[in-house]
Amino acid sequence: MPSFPYDDRLPMHRTLPESGSGQAEVLDQLRMMATEEDAFWETGKCSGTMYCGDHSHYDFLTSAFGLFAHVNALQRDMCPSATKFEAEIIAMTLDLLHAGAVGDGTPAGLVTTGGTGSIAHAVLAYREHARAERGVDHPNLIKPETAHPAFDKACHLFGVELRRAPVDPVTTLVDLSWVADHIDDHTVALVGSACNYGYGTIDPIGELSALALDRGVGLHVDGCLGGFILPFGEELGYPVPVFDFRLPGVTSISADTHKYGYSLKGTSVLAFRDQALRNAQYFFVTDWSGGKYCSPGIEGSRSGGLLAATWASMVHLGRAGYRKYASEIFATAETMKDSVRSHPELRILGEPAFVFSFTSDVFDVYHVNDFMRRQGWRFNGQQYPNALHMAVTRPQTLPGVADAFAADLADAVAYASEHKDDAPQSGAIYGGVIGGMTDDADAFIKTVMADMMDGFQRIPSAG
Ligand SMILES: Cc1ncc(COP(=O)(O)O)c(C=O)c1O
Numbered sequence: 272m273p274s275f276p277y278d279d280r281l282p283m284h285r286t287l288p289e290s291g292s293g294q295a296e297v298l299d300q301l302r303m304m305a306t307e308e309d310a311f312w313e314t315g316k317c318s319g320t321m322y323c324g325d326h327s328h329y330d331f332l333t334s335a336f337g338l339f340a341h342v343n344a345l346q347r348d349m350c351p352s353a354t355k356f357e358a359e360i361i362a363m364t365l366d367l368l369h370a371g372a373v374g375d376g377t378p379a380g381l382v383t384t385g386g387t388g389s390i391a392h393a394v395l396a397y398r399e400h401a402r403a404e405r406g407v408d409h410p411n412l413i414k415p416e417t418a419h420p421a422f423d424k425a426c427h428l429f430g431v432e433l434r435r436a437p438v439d440p441v442t443t444l445v446d447l448s449w450v451a452d453h454i455d456d457h458t459v460a461l462v463g464s465a466c467n468y469g470y471g472t473i474d475p476i477g478e479l480s481a482l483a484l485d486r487g488v489g490l491h492v493d494g495c496l497g498g499f500i501l502p503f504g505e506e507l508g509y510p511v512p513v514f515d516f517r518l519p520g521v522t523s524i525s526a527d528t529h530k531y532g533y534s535l536k537g538t539s540v541l542a543f544r545d546q547a548l549r550n551a552q553y554f555f556v557t558d559w560s561g562g563k564y565c566s567p568g569i570e571g572s573r574s575g576g577l578l579a580a581t582w583a584s585m586v587h588l589g590r591a592g593y594r595k596y597a598s599e600i601f602a603t604a605e606t607m608k609d610s611v612r613s614h615p616e617l618r619i620l621g622e623p624a625f626v627f628s629f630t631s632d633v634f635d636v637y638h639v640n641d642f643m644r645r646q647g648w649r650f651n652g653q654q655y656p657n658a659l660h661m662a663v664t665r666p667q668t669l670p671g672v673a674d675a676f677a678a679d680l681a682d683a684v685a686y687a688s689e690h691k692d693d694a695p696q697s698g699a700i701y702g703g704v705i706g707g708m709t710d711d712a713d714a715f716i717k718t719v720m721a722d723m724m725d726g727f728q729r730i731p732s733a734g
Contacts, residue, residue, distance in 0.1 A: 275731045277304065285730060315672035317649040319626075319662030323533040323596075328584075332535050335576075335583035342575030345566070356578040357382050360528065363585050364540040367502050368494070368515040368524050376545025378516065381568050382528075382538055382578060386495035387421040389525035389541040392552060392568055393491045394425035396523070396543070397459040400489075400551035407457050414462035415445035417469050418493055422462060431459070443470040443621035447478050454482075460489035460522070465497045465514035469653055469660065471626030473497070473512055480520030489522040489548070495539065496626060496662070498526020503590075503597035504624060511624065516544055523548060531664075533588060533596070534581040537574075599668040600625050607663060610677040614684045620658060630658040631687070637695035638687035639680070644697065646679045652698060 275283070281300055312321045323329065344353040361380035365371075370378035383389045394412060401407035411432035414422045426433040436449045450461060461483050463474035476492055483490035492514055494501070505511040515524060526532070527539040543549040556564040588596075604625040611617050616633040630636050636657050640650055643659075651660040667673065 278731070283730060285733070311649075312666060314647055315666040315669045316647045316675070317666065318651055318660060319664060321666055322530050322664045324664065324666035328533060329535075331587065332580040332584055336535060336580040337576065339579040340574055340576030344573040344575045344578055345571060350575050353575050353578050356575075356582040360538075360578065360582050360585060361540060361542070364498070364526055364528075365516075365542050368498065368526065368542055369517045370542065370544070372517045373544055375519070376543075376547070379543045379546035379549045381541045381543075381549060382581070383541055383568060384537055384570065385529055385539050386419065386493075386525060386527045387424065388569070389495065389527070389539040390419065390421040390491075390493065391425040391428065392541050393460075393523050393525060394422065394431055395429050395569070396548050396552040397489050397491070398429055398431055400548050401459040403551060405456075407459060409457045410459045411455070411457050412460055412462065413450050413453055413458060415464065415467070415474055417443060417445070417467040417472075417474075418462045418464050419468050419495065422493075432457075441621070443467075443472045445474050445479075447475060447482065450479070451482055451486075454486045454488060458486070458488045460491050462491050462493060463514075464493040465501060466624065466626060467493070468496060468626070468662075469658075470620045470628050471496075471623030471662070472621040473501075473514060473624075475512075476514040476521065477512065477518055480518035483520035483522070490520045492521050492524045494524045495527040496530055498524060498531070498540075499528065499533075499593065500531040500597050500600065500625060503594045504601050506594060507598055507601060509601055509624060516542075528581045528584070531593075531596075531600075532581065532584060533593075534584040535577060537577045538581045596665060600663050600665065603668045603673050604663040606673045607661065607667070607676055610673070610680055613677075614680070616684055616688065626660070626662040628653055628658045628660040630656045634687045634691035635695050636687070637697045638690050638693075639683040640697045641690075641695050642683035642686040643679055646675075646683075648676075648679065654698075657698075 311317065312324065339350070339352065342350045342353065344350065344357070347354055360382055365378045365380060381389075381392055383392055397412065398410045401410055409432070411434055412422065412426055413434045413436055415438050416435045417438050423433055425431070434453050436453065437446050438444060439446065445463065454461070461479055463476045463479045465473045465476055467474070479490055494514065497514070501511050501514065515521060522544045524542045525539060526542065528534040529536045529538050552568070554566050601624065604627065608619060608627055611619055611627070611629045616631050617629045617636070618632060619627055619629045631639070636659055637652065640652060640659055643650065653660055
């Protein structure tokens with residue numbers, strides 16, 4: 272693979288071209304890249320990322336997006352449709368998360384740019400609400416170690432102290448007594464995941480809810496992954512514990528429409544038990560020379576296209592569509608987990624549902640990854656312990672994919688057993704697996720990661 276993608280096949284633009292290329296030529300170039308890159312996940316061998324994977328659905332969403340992509344959702348006088356889309360996306364999500372059971376507040380929501388966006392807005396809302404209602408000026412938030420790094424990022428951005436609660440190494444679930452011991456007068460909220468990214472396990476949300484109520488703090492449930500699929504897993508009879516607004520201590524839930532909501536990338540819903548919490552982070556500047564300014568969240572201008580596409584995905588699929596996809600995904604996940612369990616050398620962490628991860632006590636599981644990667648599989652790599660992560664999505668439900676997983680895994684286990692005394696080639700990094708990242712020298716690893724991120728937006732120097 273060339274160091275700078277496509278440099279051997281497409282012109283490299285170091286300056287804005289004086290005269291532009293024809294639309295057909297530009298589209299041909301885009302189509303070439305998209306077709307090649309789609310082929311990577313269309314095999315079904317890629318964990319997560321492509322939640323729907325159905326090109327006819329993507330074409331449908333793209334048509335909906337195209338009708339409103341140029342519209343700024345901030346200017347509602349010009350696009351009343353954005354209010355219909357946003358209000359209905361929120362209403363449908365609140366309904367799915369049983370906000371109808373709320374008797375002690377007025378449920379409300381925000382449409383954000385993704386899971387990180389929803390989590391950031393939640394942390395900001397808790398900080399602002401606790402400052403206004405309880406006079407909290409040194410806020411802290413308690414998350415299970417397994418909760419997504421988006422909480423660490425939000426706390427970093429908004430000056431909130433993050434307390435990371437340990438998890439049980441076998442169940443992977445949060446240590447409730449640690450959480451209880453670390454709540455103090457400055458705690459604005461607790462966090463539980465349904466489910467977490469790493470292990471696909473669901474924290475004891477019922478117990479966290481009781482604790483949050485007892486101590487007078489909020490509880491954010493991170494349903495970025497589970498919010499749009501667990502409710503249907505429950506309907507289908509899978510053992511999904513209640514994690515939503517039916518629990519009286521749950522004060523907000525993030526649920527990503529761009530994951531198992533099967534919309535385009537760039538949207539998520541942040542649902543609140545009561546609008547007072549949402550409104551605490553509303554932003555106003557009333558004395559600006561440019562006019563009176565307000566925004567319901569962090570973003571300014573937003574694309575009407577993403578609201579339209581997300582709305583289109585939800586009203587097109589309906590409950591029956593989501594239930595059907597959930598049924599296929601849950602069933603495929605069971606089959607794939609059975610394949611893992613058939614190897615005594617491998618161990619699934621905790622009791623996950625549709626996202627799972629496995630390790631080995633016999634060899635470094637990255638040997639399995641080394642082999643599977645050569646067969647075209649792409650897992651995310653984990654650490655403490657080393658583990659491979661599989662988020663089952665619709666592409667894995669295609670005929671033959673789970674069988675290929677079983678066959679390749681059997682060969683991979685044989686390979687790993689043979690090579691157990693060698694060093695594996697791959698290691699852990701979120702969002703993919705790259706080589707040589709097993710060194711735990713923090714500063715060195717950060718330098719490597721910064722270099723990698725620099726490379727995402729750098730044209731190689733000429734000559
Ligand atoms: C449980 C969970 N929370 C939050 C996020 C962050 O979502 P995003 O990448 O859309 O910002 C993810 C992403 O995979 C996730 O799995």
